[in-house]
Amino acid sequence: MHEVDMTKCLLISLNEWRDRREDTSAMVETVHLDVGRFTCVEPDQLVTTYNAAVQGTWLDGSRLTITEIPFVGRCLICNGTYDPVPENAYRSPCCDNPLEEIVSGRELRIRSIDYRSDAAAALESAPIQRQR
Ligand SMILES: [Zn+2]
Numbered sequence: 001m002h003e004v005d006m007t008k009c010l011l012i013s014l015n016e017w018r019d020r021r022e023d024t025s026a027m028v029e030t031v032h033l034d035v036g037r038f039t040c041v042e043p044d045q046l047v048t049t050y051n052a053a054v055q056g057t058w059l060d061g062s063r064l065t066i067t068e069i070p071f072v073g074r075c076l077i078c079n080g081t082y083d084p085v086p087e088n089a090y091r092s093p094c095c096d097n098p099l100e101e102i103v104s105g106r107e108l109r110i111r112s113i114d115y116r117s118d119a120a121a122a123l124e125s126a127p128i129q130r131q132r
Contacts, residue, residue: 003049006041006108010050013110014059025118028062032112037071038105071105 010033018026035041043066050064073084075092081103084090090099 002040003042003045006046007049007053010064010110011053011057011059014113017110017113018058023117027116028059028113029116030063030065030114031110032114033064033066034069034107034109034111035066036069036105036107038102039108041108043068067111069104069107072103073099074101074103076100 010031014028014031018024033046035043035046046066047064054060054062071084072081073090073092074081075095075097077092077095077097080092080094082092082094084092084099091097092099
């Protein structure tokens, strides 16, 4: 299943993000994901898979929101952009040219992560050494 693999990649990226920050108190609230329409990923299915996969992990309770990026091709004959459709094998409707350049639609990336962190609060509440 495509979405299961995508979720695995996403979890690996999020784990790496946390390791890089060296802040284990980071609580992820929302993960904003860009998904191109040419990736064959079903956004609803990806959210369902994600919600099941994060149960019992440090990401439990976080939310995945998906922004769909349209599938746009460029016709290399007239340089115009168009919406490729499988009905005519993704050829350009203007010049009937085969799809040679994809402008957008293959994206699968984390746009941003909303999170809370106790790091700042922990620093403030740490005992201050009394001066003698
Ligand atoms: Zn054209």
